[in-house]
Amino acid sequence: MNRMTALAVAVLLITLTQPAGPGGHPATAATIAANGTEVASAEIFTDNSVVVAGTRGTAIVVGKYDSHGRLVAGHDGRGGYGTGGFATIDSPGAGTAAAIAVENTGNGTSGAAAVAGTVDGDVLLARLTKEGQPDPAFNSTGYVRADLGGDDTAAGVAITPAGALLLLATSGDDIVLTKYTRRGRLDTAFGNHGKAVLNTGGKDTAAAFAQRPDGKLVVVGTSTDRTAVPALVLALFTPSGQLDKHFAGGTGYLRESGPQAPRSGPVVVLDDAQDAIVAGTRNGDFVATRYHPDGTRDTRFGTTGEATTHLDAPATATAVNVHGDSIYIAGTTTGSTTRAAVTRLTSRGRPSPHFGDNGTTTLGYHGTIAAVLPTTAGMPILSGSKDGAPALLRLTTTGTLDARYPR
Template sequence: MVFGAVAILALSGCSSSQGSTPVASGVLDTTFGSGGKVTTDLGSAADRAHAIAVQSDGKIVVAGSTQDPAQGDNFAVVRYSAEGVLDTTFGDGGKAVTDFGGKSDVVHAVAVQSDGKIVAVGTSTGATAGDDFAVARYTSDGKLDASFGTGGKVVTDLGTDADHANAVALQTDGAIVVAGSMHDAVQGDNFAVVRYTADGKQDMAFGDGGKTVTDFDGQADVANAVAVQTDGRILAVGTSAGTTSGDDFAIARYTSDGKLDATFGAGGKVVSDLGTTADRANAVALQQDGKFVVAGSTHDPVQGDNFAVVRYASDGKLDSAFGDNGKTVTDFGGKADIAQAVVLQSGGRIVAVGTSHGTQTGDNIALARYTADGKLDPSFGTGGTVSTDLGTQADHGNAAAVQADGKILVAGTTTDPAQGDNFALVRYAA
């Protein structure tokens, strides 16, 4: 199964009504928070949300970081009711903050286990061993889970000064798969995938002593998303930067024991050049038919970065039936339009979510919805796109989820002139 901020399963039961009055798709859901929006100040000038997950009871978990004057950035996990109200039964007044001892401890992905426990994954930067993978597990009431790792926390040094964890997926057997990168003195950054047992130990049956490392021959190969297929194989998705063709989409598939899957791409790897020197993949979603969708950005000399959504067949080949020979590109009019998340709705519809940087109103949250064949969906927003200005110069969409009723949740950051950066949570009609 797939969980977390950047790898999310499609949910069924899409609804486009609010009471008895139809609501257009992509419109802010005014029944949520204040006019469809919730902002949360965690008490610092740097409260930034990077990940989201929805519990089976409809409660919403948003994770990222908050800044402590003495400790630097710490893990921050916040839970809301299904209506967007802080859940005061969770943590300390709805919030749980965790320090790993690094100068900067930041959550990049979050997932909810079937037993209600919450797994937050990110990087602890600037500890004695450099940058390390960091994982925290919380009980359903927001306390660190003493049965996991050491007092609820696990820090993993992969043997370099730059080990960065960016994504998480949960296996049906309770194992936790974390993906990101580690630095090689010769090759530069490489994909790194680590599997943990349910109690937080590295799974020595996976890869080489619990981890697998993959080089795509780029100067920096970084996994930004991970998903576990129904057959147990693992997809890691990201960017291979600095290749002969510039930055390219990069995908690796592993068998359930952590070896590169020879039936996928070329020896388990796929590299996609979308025709520019800056093609970057940030998110993945699995379709029920075995195909999978990858979202990120590609660069246009005139427009700047645009949303890029690519669909692959189960063997790693581009799906020529999707968009323009496997890919679709969308410009929001910003100087840099970058998709950070992708989710699936009923009917095979695909929603890419991110930020349109440098518009007339500053940075805005951006969404694009596509039909199953990769065309912009005219029933969504304005011609298939939505740009949301929360009233500041810096509104960023970093993660997305789909609720059981088909409504779309976007988590990210908004900047308040007095408070600084705050968590932002926005909900759109289905």
């Protein structure tokens, strides 16, 4: 049925008692009772409540936690997000969640959310009200499904200040951006009839994007040619969906291969100066690179523009975020057991001396990490999945687990 339904779930508080190993901490997390949900993305509102988007079976689900880590389930069917804290986007076909974005209200409370996913080779874009219900003003159903011309896979979503939705995807061998109006109509003034396409000469794959205050879009992905070694792709699009010819020497994009390119997991975030911080993994290490708004490397960042964090076991970076002058990179390590790891860097790309052990902390949490979300007080919240259930963990500003979360 082409509609959204709600999924009632229960809150379960778990303590992971297995030791994390040297430098690690056993973890306490707020989770949803095991319901087969794998979290793909999460976002935080200015009131420190968190929404997560994941896949349960063949459905895309969205849940919300309050600032204390408690599921916004309501009471007696009232006052909750969706129904029981979760809503399911019941689109036709088999769906897979990719990303979520949020819209904050002017009074500091949480607002609407947008979700991107993939359904049987097409992309899906949905908009939820602040109560977790399908937004009837968006294509009357609350979602749109689109064929971008190839085998499509959604990668990112953003909400513009005017309420329009932007979607990043891979279509065939191309990186594609598309835009829909607040009412769920394709914005044909964007790109070429609503679609902006980038191909750098290889098999290009979209990873993530960020929206600058001036409306320009910073896109990151990978490109693989006949060498089969993935190169980093970083591009800048204008608000109208054209490659910005003032970026990367006039091409609008750069393609970095060789030893300086992350081999997997490129994600991007913008700092206060609108520099792009791209984080990924290379040779089992966390790697972060900072680029100026014109696409040149900031050579003062880390070592010649790059900061590398070596952990005790091979690591995979899956999330990056900023808070003030701090940069957070999060992911997992794969030694004798899987652990969560978080690195905090200074604005100069140096390990933060007041966070964890020389800027890094590892946790006895044996699940996935999809997002790192600093609160307004600078306390990073990790969102991911464990044993088929969404999970949240909050750290203090010094990198220890916050025993008050959830409460």
